[in-house]
Each structure stands twice: as C-alpha cells, then as structure tokens.
Amino acid sequence: MLTNNFKKMLKGLSYDTYSGGSGNNTMESIGRLLFNDNRTYGYFGGSYGHACVEVGGGDTAPAMTDYNLADSNYWRSSSSPKLTRTAGDVITRGDDDLISMQTVFTNDTESNIIVKEVGLYANMSTTNEAYMFGLFARKVLDTPVTIAPGETYSFIYTIKMPLS
Amino acid sequence: MEKKVLIEKDKSKFDTMEFVETIVITKIEKEDKDNADKQLQEDA
Numbered sequence: 001m002l003t004n005n006f007k008k009m010l011k012g013l014s015y016d017t018y019s020g021g022s023g024n025n026t027m028e029s030i031g032r033l034l035f036n037d038n039r040t041y042g043y044f045g046g047s048y049g050h051a052c053v054e055v056g057g058g059d060t061a062p063a064m065t066d067y068n069l070a071d072s073n074y075w076r077s078s079s080s081p082k083l084t085r086t087a088g089d090v091i092t093r094g095d096d097d098l099i100s101m102q103t104v105f106t107n108d109t110e111s112n113i114i115v116k117e118v119g120l121y122a123n124m125s126t127t128n129e130a131y132m133f134g135l136f137a138r139k140v141l142d143t144p145v146t147i148a149p150g151e152t153y154s155f156i157y158t159i160k161m162p163l164s
Numbered sequence: 165m166e167k168k169v170l171i172e173k174d175k176s177k178f179d180t181m182e183f184v185e186t187i188v189i190t191k192i193e194k195e196d197k198d199n200a201d202k203q204l205q206e207d208a
Contacts, residue, residue, distance in 0.1 A: 002176035002183055010178075098183070104192065118187050137185060139174050145189055152192040153169075160184045 001062035002159070006136040009122070027122065027134055051122050051136075053103035053155045055083065059116045062138045069119045069138065083147070084108045100158040107147040116144045120157050167191040 009031025058070020083105040101120055107113050118141065122134035137159060147153055170189040175182060 001174060002178075002185070006176075007178060115189075139172065139185060139187055141170070141187070142172055143170055145170055150194075152194075154188075154190040154192055156186075156188040156190075158186045158188075160186070162182065162184060 001064065001066070001139065002137050003062075003066050003135055004064050005067065005122070005134050009136060027136075051099070051101050051120055053101050053157050054119050054121050055105065055115045055155060056117045056119070057114060059140050059144075062140055066138050067135050069117050069135065071117070082107070082109050082113055098159045098161050100156060102154060102156045104152060104154045105147070106152040107149055110149050112149070113147045114144050115147060115153075116141055118155055118157060120159075167193070 005027050008027035011031065054069060056069035056071040060070045084107075085103060085105060118139050119135050120137040122136055137157065139157075145153065168188065168190045170187070172187045174185040174187075176185065177183070
C-alpha cells in the first residue's frame, strides 16, 4: 500500500527545483528528486532523493497513515541490525515503471529471520541512513519468507503507473 | 543460480490514478553472492 508520504512525493513532481514550489515539504522535495531526476543508486551519504528497501517482522495490516514498518527489528539502520545489506541499493526505471528498487540482504545471525513485511523508504538525511524515516510504500507478505543463517535474498519493490 | 521464491502484487488508488506494486523476492546462492561482492569491491 502506498502511504500518505507517497502522495506528498507526487505533489513534489510539479516543482522546478527540489526546494521550489509552494510547499517545500521534505517529502515533496524528495519526490521531485527521486522520480524526476536521473538518480540511479540508493546511495547514502549523498543528497536527498535516494531510497531503499527495508524488511521487517510485523504483520499488522497496511494503512495509508503508516510511517514505519510495524517491526523495525531487522533494519540495517537499527542499532543492532539482524540483516546485512550485501549489495548496493539500485533504482531502475522503465516504460511505465515509476520506480523499481532493489536491495540485497544476508542473514549474518545464527537464527532464522522471518520477513513478514517489505517497505520502501526515502532517505531524508544527507549523511545518515539511520534517519531514513520516510516510508512511502508498505506490503505485508501473504507468504512470509524465512531467511536461514548465511542465506542471501534480493528484494525488488516496483511501483507501476499503468498507461492505458 | 538464483531461485525466485515469491512474487506478490498490491494496488493503491488515488482518485483516478492507479498504481500497481509488485514485490519480487529471490534467493541468491553463495556463488552468485561471492561474484556480486567481488564486483562491489571492484566498483568501490
């Protein structure tokens, strides 16, 4: 489900510059950068407009008012992440894809990790992924995925706006 | 060899605009991961 943050990002598409327009809301600015400009990596440490996939263990039903995953215990941005990001975040676009985001995680713990929810976050910090709190899409998986110790999984979250 | 384990879809609608969300989850075998890690190091 796309959240209220996504609506704010869409609003930002009409801006000429990331800080322009009448709103100058952070999510609006990120929307302009993420969807309009030629960003190819969800790289942290750069500027606004990057994004990444996060996964969690919560299974409460998604709502437009969601601003975080239900369970952030797996986050790489938590103080003790259970999943390690083992490849760069990659953004691609094509045809009617608005955005497609891929992140690869490895379970470096000694226990199984059960992924029940997947979210897309926008980076709202220029320097620290721990401040990446702009959730704009969230899906609770119908079928949870168990990642065993040492296993690596790729998660690709694509948002399409079908053209008719 | 990659093993696709899950594909799920969802829909959101704002007024007349409809968006389709697709999540594809793929298991990556160790050999492929090692190659990806090597490529990351070369790109760094």
